[in-house]
Each structure stands twice: as C-alpha cells, then as structure tokens.
Amino acid sequence: MRPDTDFGGTADSVLAWSHQPDRAIPHLVLGKNLPGGAWHSIEGSMFTLSQGDWMGLPDLQFKDWLSKKKRGFRNNRATAGDIVQYYQYYVAKKGLKKNFRCGTLVTSVKKLSVDVDSCYNSQNPQSNPQVDSGSLFQVDGFLTTVSGTQPFSVYAENVVLATGTYDSPSHLGVKGEHLPFVHHTLSALEEAVKNKEIGMMSDPILIVGAGLTAADAILFAHHCNIPVIHAFRRKVNDPALIFNQLPKTMYPEYHKVHQMMKEQAIPYPGPYECYVSLPEHHIVTFTEDRKCIFCDKSGHQKIHNISMAFVLIGSNPNLTYLPNNGVDLAVDCEQPVSSKRNPIDVDPFTYESVHEKGLYAMGPLAGDNFVRFVQGGALAVASSLLKKANPNPP
Numbered sequence: 216m217r218p219d220t221d222f223g224g225t226a227d228s229v230l231a232w233s234h235q236p237d238r239a240i241p242h243l244v245l246g247k248n249l250p251g252g253a254w255h256s257i258e259g260s261m262f263t264l265s266q267g268d269w270m271g272l273p274d275l276q277f278k279d280w281l282s283k284k285k286r287g288f289r290n291n292r293a294t295a296g297d298i299v300q301y302y303q304y305y306v307a308k309k310g311l312k313k314n315f316r317c318g319t320l321v322t323s324v325k326k327l328s329v330d331v332d333s334c335y336n337s338q339n340p341q342s343n344p345q346v347d348s349g350s351l352f353q354v355d356g357f358l359t360t361v362s363g364t365q366p367f368s369v370y371a372e373n374v375v376l377a378t379g380t381y382d383s384p385s386h387l388g389v390k391g392e393h394l395p396f397v398h399h400t401l402s403a404l405e406e407a408v409k410n411k412e413i414g415m416m417s418d419p420i421l422i423v424g425a426g427l428t429a430a431d432a433i434l435f436a437h438h439c440n441i442p443v444i445h446a447f448r449r450k451v452n453d454p455a456l457i458f459n460q461l462p463k464t465m466y467p468e469y470h471k472v473h474q475m476m477k478e479q480a481i482p483y484p485g486p487y488e489c490y491v492s493l494p495e496h497h498i499v500t501f502t503e504d505r506k507c508i509f510c511d512k513s514g515h516q517k518i519h520n521i522s523m524a525f526v527l528i529g530s531n532p533n534l535t536y537l538p539n540n541g542v543d544l545a546v547d548c549e550q551p552v553s554s555k556r557n558p559i560d561v562d563p564f565t566y567e568s569v570h571e572k573g574l575y576a577m578g579p580l581a582g583d584n585f586v587r588f589v590q591g592g593a594l595a596v597a598s599s600l601l602k603k604a605n606p607n608p609p
Contacts, residue, residue, distance in 0.1 A: 216590065217269070225268075232274035240600050243369065244311075245319040245356065251302040253381040256402055257295040261431055262468070267293035269587040272305050280304065291465065319367070321356040321536045324374055326571065350573050356536075373603070375575040375596055380554045380584075382533035387423065387526055391501030397524045401432050404525050408439050415440040417522040419491070421507055423498060424527040425449055426457055430472040432525055433490070442489040444519055446496045446509060451477045498526075532580055544570050558582035565599035566592050575599070 218226040248255045263270060270293055271277035277293065280301050306312055354369040384399035386392055398404070404420070407413050413420060422432050425447035436443045449456055451473070458473035480492040495512040501524060502508070509517050532552055534541035545552045546560045548570075559576040560569045566581060568574040577583065577592035 217587070220269070220587075230273075234274075238601065240597065240604065242314055243371075244315045245321055245354070245369075246315070246317055247320055249303060249317050250306040250315060251299040253379050254295055254299045254302065256381060256400075261295045262292045263295065263298060264292075264427060264466075265585055265587060266291045266465075269585070270298055270301070272302070273590065275305055275308060277301055316358060318359040319356055320359070321354060323353070323355040324376075324536050324574075325353055325538060326573075327351045327353050327370075352573065373573045373575065373600060375577060376537075376559070376580055377576075377578050378532060378534075378580065380530050380532045380579040383531045384526070385529045385531060387498055387528070389498050389500060391503070392526070394501050394503060396505055396522070397501055397526065399526050401428055401435070401525070401527060404432050404435060404523075407523060408435075408441070413441055413522050415442070415489075417441065418505070418520045419444045419489075419522065421446065421519070421521045421524040422527060423447065423524065424529075425476075426527070426529060427469065428529075429525075429527040430458070430469050432527055433472050433475070434468055437490065440489065444491050444493065444507075444521065445476065446493040446498065447476075448495065448497055451480070451492075451494050544568050544574070544576070552580065554579035554582060554584055564595060566595045567599055 216228050216230050218224060218229060246252060267281070268276075268278055268291070281293070281297060284297075306315060350372065352371050352374045354371060354374060356367060357364050358367050386399065391397070419442035420436060421444045422429050422436070423446050429445070429447070433443055433445060453459070456473075458469055458476075461469055463470045475487050475490055476492045476494065478492075479487050479490050480494055493509060493511075496509045499508040499510050499516060505521055507519050507521050507524060509519070511517070532541075532554070534552055537544070541552050541559065542548060542550070544559045545557045547557050550557045552559055559580050561567060561576050561581050562569055566575050566577050568576060575596045577596060578589045581592055583589050583592050
C-alpha cells in the first residue's frame with residue numbers, strides 16, 4: 216500500500232480499489248462514539264504521531280480531502296481534529312452510515328451452542344455451514360438515543376473486536392490515587408483549564424509519565440503558562456524512552472519536551488520557567504491537602520504542593536464484555552491482554568482468534584497500534600469472511 220515507506224520513500228501505492236456491491240458482507244458496527252472512536256477523546260489541535268499520509272483510508276487519500284479544506288500538513292503530520300472529521304466524512308462518502316450504531320455500549324459477547332433445528336435456523340432456511348455446526352455469538356448491550364437508553368441483543372456468525380486500548384487508563388496503585396484532584400486522562404487537564412480550575416498562579420500541576428501523552432500534557436500546560444512538576448521513573452537518556460527513538464526534524468515539539476526533561480532536572484534548574492523535571496522518581500503518596508510525596512533513586516523522599524495530578528502512564532483495553540476479561544484469548548492465557556506485551560492471539564493471515572473460531576481481533580488488541588497497520592488487519596478479516604461466505608469463488 217505504501218512502497219518504501221520504511222526507508223523514507225514516497226512511491227505511489229501499487230493497490231487499486233474497486234467497489235463491488237454484490238460482494239458486500241452484511242455487518243453492523245457498534246461503538247460508543249461517532250465514527251472516529253478514540254480520536255474523539257483527543258484534543259483537536261494535537262498532532263498525530265504518524266505522518267498524515269499514513270492516516271488515510273482506502274480509495275480516499277487523506278491529503279486530497281485535506282487540500283479541499285484549503286489546509287496541508289505541518290511537518291507532514293495532521294491534527295486529531297482533522298482525523299475525526301475525515302473519518303466521519305469517509306463513512307458518509309462510502310455509504311456506510313447505515314451500518315453504524317453509535318451510542319452503543321457492549322456489555323457481553325458470548326458463544327452460543329446452536330441446534331440446527333432451533334427457531335433461529337428455521338427462520339433462516341438458507342444453509343450456512345458455520346451456523347449448522349453450532350457457531351453463533353450473542354452480543355448484548357445498551358443503545359442510547361435522544362429518546363433514552365434501551366437494552367439490545369444481536370446474534371452474529373462472526374464478531375470482530377476492534378475496541379482498542381484507550382478505555383482503561385493505567386494506575387500507579389499508590390495511596391491517595393483515588394482523591395478527586397488526581398486524574399488519569401489528558402482530557403481532564405483540558406477540562407480543568409477550560410473551567411479555570413487551574414492557571415498560571417496555581418500551585419504546579421503534577422504530570423506523571425514519560426510517554427507521548429505525558430509530553431502532550433506538558434506542551435498543553437506550557438502553552439497555558441501553567442507550572443508543571445514532571446515525574447518519571449526512567450533516566451532521560453534511557454534508550455527505551457520514546458523521545459530517544461523519534462527523529463528530531465519530524466517531531467520538534469517532542470524533542471523540545473525531552474530537552475526540558477534533561478535541562479530542568481533538580482537540583483540544576485535550567486532555562487525553562489514553570490517546569491521542573493524529576494527523573495528516576497516514583498510517587499509514594501497523594502495526601503488530602505494536595506501534597507505529593509516522591510521518592511528518588513537513592514530512597515530519599517521529598518514533598519511538593521500540587522494543585523492537580525495527571526497520571527499518564529498508558530492504558531489497557533477494557534474487555535469486561537468477554538468471558539474472563541478476554542484472558543483466555545491472549546498469547547499468554549495467564550496474563551491480562553496488553554497491546555504491547557500480550558495481545559489477543561490471532562492467525563496472522565486472517566486475524567481470527569486461534570482460541571475461538573468466528574471471533575476476530577484487530578488494531579491494538581492484536582498488537583497493531585498504528586492506523587497504517589490496522590488496515591492490513593481489516594483486509595485480512597474481510598478476506599477471511601469472504602472466503603467463509605463463498606468457499607468456492609468464481
């Protein structure tokens with residue numbers, strides 16, 4: 216799809232797309248948000264980590280859509296706000312709106328044992344080998360519309376899990392983390408600024424973490440002149456730190472944060488006002504009077520007054536709708552599902568679960584954490600479903 220991309224090339228795609236309505240697979244997309252999913256939770260002016268071209272979907276280039284808006288890429292990257300608009304436009308343009316049920320919360324996905332003589336099968340006399348062999352899923356949940364919230368049940372021969380990892384932010388597990396001034400999302404910081412709960416005269420906010428979400432929070436706070444204490448467990452020159460893996464020319468803002476992390480570490484404050492870096496520190500306790508107790512690598516403790524805390528150390532998928540939280544589907548069936556360490560175990564050519572036939576997983580659940588990889592997973596799923604629907608294509 217993108218030849219030579221890994222080597223910095225910009226060759227045109229060698230794939231061509233054609234719409235064949237007669238081969239369409241009847242499907243339903245259940246989601247809490249409008250099309251665009253987790254992108255709705257990201258502040259609209261934030262830039263994507265991936266190049267803008269890589270965010271495009273088949274047969275409608277993102278840069279072509281953007282040029283109609285009289286805008287282009289900045290450093291070859293796009294904003295989250297543009298991505299959301301583009302995905303919604305894509306769904307409408309490709310005639311897919313009828314397949315989407317927004318405002319749905321899925322609470323259960325379970326396999327049913329179907330008797331071939333059951334009423335379900337008698338109402339659907341067309342023979343289907345998968346249904347005949349007793350493979351059917353019941354998907355339960357709640358649909359919220361302007362008229363209220365109603366329960367629903369859907370029966371499907373195949374289910375594709377595409378819920379990502381954005382739903383359950385990771386916690387430190389320290390005392391006081393439940394206090395109302397401690398938050399675990401970037402959107403909580405944006406909300407606090409909008410509501411004037413914090414400002415340039417406040418006590419510093421605490422940002423915990425050394426990933427890109429923590430960096431986005433620092434950039435946002437810096438832009439609003441809000442003082443920041445930044446605590447993270449790694450050394451600033453740790454090769455595993457994401458900043459040490461990003462090209463400086465393409466990601467100048469993240470390079471700037473990394474520079475601040477290096478130069479502003481206590482006890483040698485550097486040139487950046489309103490920012491203090493605490494490398495190789497971990498949080499011990501949050502107290503009710505808005506203090507935070509830290510511990511450094513030598514075991515020495517220190518206390519800082521803070522106005523709010525934002526623990527931004529990653530997130531995990533919420534798979535409570537699956538039996539045993541989906542653990543039985545993972546590569547390591549003894550550990551929780553994790554996009555980085557323990558994804559759902561899928562066949563690499565079909566993305567069908569190796570543990571549960573008819574169940575597919577794509578995106579971060581299958582270890583594909585970028586949009587440019589998700590499309591390969593989607594193509595694998597579609598190919599597999601087409602082969603099931605017509606084992607002997609013309």
